[in-house]
Amino acid sequence: MTVHNQLEIKSIISDKQIITHFQPLISIRKKSVLGVEALSRSIYENEIIPPDILFKAAAKENLTVELDRLCREKAFENFARSFPTGEDQLLFFNLNTSILKTPLVGSGHIVNFVKYYGINPKNVVIEIIESDTDDILALQRFIELYRGFGFLIALDDVGAGCSNLDRIIITKPDIIKFDRALISGIHNFFYKQEICRALINLSRKIGALVVAEGVEEEREVITCLDLGVDILQGYYFMKPMTITDDRNLRILNQRIEGIVEKFKSYKLKKIDFERNRRIYFEQLLEDARNDLSALKAEEMNALLSKVAECPSVECIYVLDNAGIQVSETVCNQRELNRNAIFYPAKRGTDHSLRDFYYLLSSNEQEFYFSDPYISMASGSLTITGSARMQNQPLILCIDFIYD
Structure with a gap:
């Protein structure tokens, strides 16, 4: 016992x-x-x-x-x-x-x-x-x-x-x-x-x-x-x-000071990483927008497929000025979850209540990036970037992988 x-x-x-x-x-x-x-x-x-x-x-x-x-x-x-x-x-x-x-x-x-x-x-x-x-x-x-x-x-x-x-x-x-x-x-x-x-x-x-x-x-x-x-x-x-106990207090204070410095270093690295990632996403979004703006609507699908091959891209699609999707959702060729919950949005889907549409429209911004969220196309962590097309009443949206 x-x-x-x-x-x-x-x-x-x-x-x-x-x-x-x-x-x-x-x-x-x-x-x-x-x-x-x-x-x-x-x-x-x-x-x-x-x-x-x-x-x-x-x-x-x-x-x-x-x-x-x-x-x-x-x-x-x-x-x-x-x-x-x-x-x-x-x-x-x-x-x-x-x-x-x-x-x-x-x-x-x-x-x-x-x-x-x-x-x-x-x-x-x-x-x-x-x-x-x-x-x-x-x-x-x-x-x-x-x-x-x-x-x-x-x-x-x-x-x-x-x-x-x-x-x-x-x-x-x-x-x-x-x-x-x-x-x-x-x-x-x-x-x-x-x-x-x-x-x-x-x-x-x-x-x-x-x-x-x-x-x-x-x-x-x-x-x-x-x-x-x-x-x-x-x-x-x-x-x-x-x-x-004095020894315990010294050890504790050293541990506190140490983590303060490590957290400062972490935040600076994170800020730098996020800045560079944002620049990369903006550049990719801008390049795709500029290329698409020169094309007719029926010519866009080929370029959408090309952009979707980028490792950082999960999906790409186009909206009209009312927030209605006018293209198919073109996805990266990696395997997606396809079931009743996770699936890419289809042509005709209304995105007018999504922040990447209404905040871009209401604030007349050139670019907009959402907060990270779980993608309905794959169940993965993503962010959406949106940009107004030049010379066309359309909005380009790209879902970026946000691992």
């Missing part, structure tokens, strides 16, 4: 055998530690016992409330000791929302603890996993009560499991924490990037900060920063430990 199976959870609680490790939350733009998350552990027979094992043991003995309160008390005690009053640091701690039965809401333990240890409630962030409770009304009452005391509310584990957007409506969070499941390998997955980008844009609209939790690789950090994440947390910067 393992030590985990032999846990004397009653003794752990009665003897207050809970230790607190801190993991920093980093603002790269401010080059500083904004706060720490308190993570509870226990040591039993010389083995560190993680919180999930502790709470499973407590649940079996109907001691979840007692363990949860002990973890909070130790978190406040150790935070007050590590960060004396006056230091502008945030303390993040997890609330086990499964204990939020109506009689317990507003019991005052959290408020009493912060008063006892001299911690300003405005420096305390209560992390909530809404899916852990089936009593939504009790959760809402709890949030309203503690927000009234000045506490901040964070919605934890966004992007994990069966996350629902209605959690944001229920909690109205000050901070949204992206789960490791969403952050892991984000540099390699366009869909993860776009989900994060959408949630970040939403967070800006509702006035919430975004934390990327569980960053472990440099490329994950760079991508999160590029997407607009406010705060970073994870093993890349520091594992949960005694953060006030």
Whole structure:
């Protein structure tokens, strides 16, 4: 039988055998530690016992409330000791929302603890996993009560499991924490990037900060920063430990300074790359437009096919001034997905509501380039460039591959 199976959870609680490790939350733009998350552990027979094992043991003995309160008390005690009053640091701690039965809401333990240890409630962030409770009304009452005391509310584990957007409506969070499941390998997955980008844009609209939790690789950090994440947390910067140790702080500061310089370098290279790619796309679009402008409508298909052979081009087609497609969509010869969802637009398709038509028309621009999107011709990431034809009331459109 393992030590985990032999846990004397009653003794752990009665003897207050809970230790607190801190993991920093980093603002790269401010080059500083904004706060720490308190993570509870226990040591039993010389083995560190993680919180999930502790709470499973407590649940079996109907001691979840007692363990949860002990973890909070130790978190406040150790935070007050590590960060004396006056230091502008945030303390993040997890609330086990499964204990939020109506009689317990507003019991005052959290408020009493912060008063006892001299911690300003405005420096305390209560992390909530809404899916852990089936009593939504009790959760809402709890949030309203503690927000009234000045506490901040964070919605934890966004992007994990069966996350629902209605959690944001229920909690109205000050901070949204992206789960490791969403952050892991984000540099390699366009869909993860776009989900994060959408949630970040939403967070800006509702006035919430975004934390990327569980960053472990440099490329994950760079991508999160590029997407607009406010705060970073994870093993890349520091594992949960005694953060006030001078050596740990030096290592952490070096890591922060290092990633600042790497992100600057990345952004400069990206700007240069995007500029050169835009110049290349514009030149290709302009050359094709000029060549097509000299041709009659019935002569265009041959040139469209020639342009479509360019490795950077996915599709090419022509619209009239009303946004109606007047040519077939000529595609690169590489294999396209052909099914009920992804297929090239046909002659006669109305593109008048597409940005590459109406923004080019309304602003009288010479060229227009869309934001990256998933092509309906192939399911690949593309952008569309459009340009007015010379001497003809037509618009040339090219879908460029945007890998």
